[in-house]
Amino acid sequence: MAGSVSIFNARPAQAFSLEGCQWSSVSPVHYYNRSSGTYHTVNDQAANNWTATPTAVWLAPSGSGSPITLYDSNDGNTGYSGWANYYCYYSLMFRADGHSNTYLTNQSQYSYGAKVSVMTHEVGHDLGLGHNDNTRVCSQIPVMYSNDSPRWFGCSINTPQKDDINGLLYMYG
Amino acid sequence: MHRDLLSAGRAVSLMIALSVSAIVSCGGSGTSSRTTAGAVMHIDASRAKIYHSLREVAADAELVIRVTATTQHSVDLVQGYPGDPIPTPFTVTTVALRDVLKGPANTPNALMIRQIGASNGTTVVDGAPPILQSGRQYLLFLDQFTYGPGRATDQYVLVGGGAGLFADNGATVSSLDPESPDLPRNATVADVTAVLSA
Numbered sequence: 001m002a003g004s005v006s007i008f009n010a011r012p013a014q015a016f017s018l019e020g021c022q023w024s025s026v027s028p029v030h031y032y033n034r035s036s037g038t039y040h041t042v043n044d045q046a047a048n049n050w051t052a053t054p055t056a057v058w059l060a061p062s063g064s065g066s067p068i069t070l071y072d073s074n075d076g077n078t079g080y081s082g083w084a085n086y087y088c089y090y091s092l093m094f095r096a097d098g099h100s101n102t103y104l105t106n107q108s109q110y111s112y113g114a115k116v117s118v119m120t121h122e123v124g125h126d127l128g129l130g131h132n133d134n135t136r137v138c139s140q141i142p143v144m145y146s147n148d149s150p151r152w153f154g155c156s157i158n159t160p161q162k163d164d165i166n167g168l169l170y171m172y173g
Numbered sequence: 174m175h176r177d178l179l180s181a182g183r184a185v186s187l188m189i190a191l192s193v194s195a196i197v198s199c200g201g202s203g204t205s206s207r208t209t210a211g212a213v214m215h216i217d218a219s220r221a222k223i224y225h226s227l228r229e230v231a232a233d234a235e236l237v238i239r240v241t242a243t244t245q246h247s248v249d250l251v252q253g254y255p256g257d258p259i260p261t262p263f264t265v266t267t268v269a270l271r272d273v274l275k276g277p278a279n280t281p282n283a284l285m286i287r288q289i290g291a292s293n294g295t296t297v298v299d300g301a302p303p304i305l306q307s308g309r310q311y312l313l314f315l316d317q318f319t320y321g322p323g324r325a326t327d328q329y330v331l332v333g334g335g336a337g338l339f340a341d342n343g344a345t346v347s348s349l350d351p352e353s354p355d356l357p358r359n360a361t362v363a364d365v366t367a368v369l370s371a
């Protein structure tokens with residue numbers, strides 16, 4: 001759980017968690033898509049999912065010098081389907097990446113929709129959102145839920161949900 | 174894509190400092206630049222599977238062992254792609270075998286356990302279980318670390334990214350994974366043995 005900052009509204013399910021680190025500007029923030037084939041499409045879809053939210057976030061594809069890099073790689077049987085790395089400097093994010101672990105995401109149960117769920121989640125981290133495991137109720141579960149089991153395999157969530165969007169609105173408007 | 178193992182047994186702080194100091198990155202608007210000495214690297218790793226019981230964890234484990242972590246720690250910095258400016262640190266801890274609850278009788282007396290992150294303050298891994306601490310005793314549910322068929326290594330990983338990590342308190346064990354809320358926080362070793370023999 002990221003837990004640097006947690007904002008709770010009246011209902012516990014209506015919550016989001018922030019990393020405590022965010023971009024100085026997201027209008028736009030550029031990303032470089034290093035993947036090819038299906039994963040290239042998945043990465044773009046994940047970025048577009050956040051751009052499509054009613055927030056200031058605009059993820060724009062660009063070249064290798066971009067502050068965010070999206071890719072795929074075989075990390076082995078770590079138990080993690082993906083992760084996001086970023087550097088934080090006085091609460092400002094300045095370099096981030098997110099990727100799928102193809103050891104897992106190439107397995108048959110990871111459909112295209114599941115792959116998008118993983119990468120949308122990782123891009124959420126790249127924007128400053130932390131894990132939000134407050135509920136497993138499908139109508140309320142956020143894409144920032146930490147585990148693929150309830151998020152995708154249980155609830156088929158692969159786009160930002162209300163709590164995720166509220167988190168972005170809190171950070172970026 | 175592939176991963177390059179940059180170093181084994183090398184201090185992560187130096188490498189991250191070098192990586193960080195080399196970065197000059199554009200801000201979100203593309204108009205600012207900043208060097209990053211003193212920045213902290215964060216990792217948010219996402220689990221593939223949630224575990225609801227000791228039985229489920231045991232079913233996915235090749236080895237269930239009681240160990241003492243020894244003093245050997247090394248850190249591998251793994252690049253996601255050539256030139257990756259944010260390589261991921263993995264800590265490898267050697268543990269001394271005390272008891273085998275599941276696994277072959279000829280399990281080695283010393284095993285290397287691979288965990289994401291580093292415990293030297295340069296990296297924060299959100300939601301991950303703690304790095305094994307020297308001198309502490311643990312109950313571990315493990316799989317051999319592999320990149321795929323025919324690509325096994327001499328290291329082991331915790332089942333479920335951390336679900337398989339328990340503090341060994343003697344007659345009882347305690348889950349150390351913050352993102353496996355369905356697992357019992359505490360259990361007796363007899364409970365674990367019973368699960369394994371069921």
